[in-house]
Amino acid sequence: MECKKIGLVGSSGGHLTHLYMLKPFWQKKDRFWVTFDKEDARSLLEGERVYPCYYPTNRNLKNLLKNTVVAWKVLRKEKPDLLISSGAAVAVPFFYLAKLMGKKLIYVEVYDRIDKPTLTGRLVYPIVDCFIVQWEEQKQVYKKAVNLGSIF
Template identity: 85%
Template sequence: MLSWEIVMKICLVGSSGGHLAHLHMLKPFWKNKDRFWVTFDKEDARSLLEGERVYACYYPTNRNLKNLIRNTAVAWKVLRKEKPDLIISSGAAVAVPFFYIGKLFGAKLIYIEVFDRIDKPTMTGKLVYPIVDKFIVQWEEMKKVYPKAINLGSIF
């Protein structure tokens, strides 16, 4: 069980666009906490995260081995420097190296499966499900796909 009171630093990692918007909607949770972001260096991310501590990662990530390797190096460097207690992501592929390296460094991991998946897993969800501390879905049907998941309903 996670004790939210002892969380000192949060890493929010996700692709720009909808994944980042999803994480930003969690503002009531993260707004008063020490945090940093990892996302693509794109206009929407720069605009949404103005004034936040942000680390850029490489894209495209979908089935791109070169950028997976590059993002693994980014994850190693950023996580060694920042030492977050908690890593939260809603995808996509950039979450994978951050979760696996974060696990090695002892961070707690929370993954939120995206809203538009009602009964089929995402590739990222399948890859991180075995190692996360909490796996959150937004549809009850997804509990058939991820039996240990917690359905918190929509965050929209």
């Protein structure tokens, strides 16, 4: 499958940094970003196509519902071939709706979780096309994961 357009979805801070470090992969592709409208994200993604999402997301049902609406609108407008995320919770509505639309999904588990799963990782693991970990120990938690090593 040729990947013509990708969506990069993640919280600001470390999750966004993870996605940005994949620049050799996404830099020459048509892309858009979904993240929090915070200073670090605005600075890092200056000149990029960015859709803001609602925060806080952790265990916040109101913002989960709002982000589900954002996901529906963005996915229908952008029509990506592939979504990539490294978390956190904003990935969940985007991934589930994208899966229903037949899109490919890649999730990168965060670097600092070596032997325990993240909540987002557990929620998206059953539906992703590729689940990437950065430590061999993480494969004990996520059996079908691919260890590509550290992206730092």
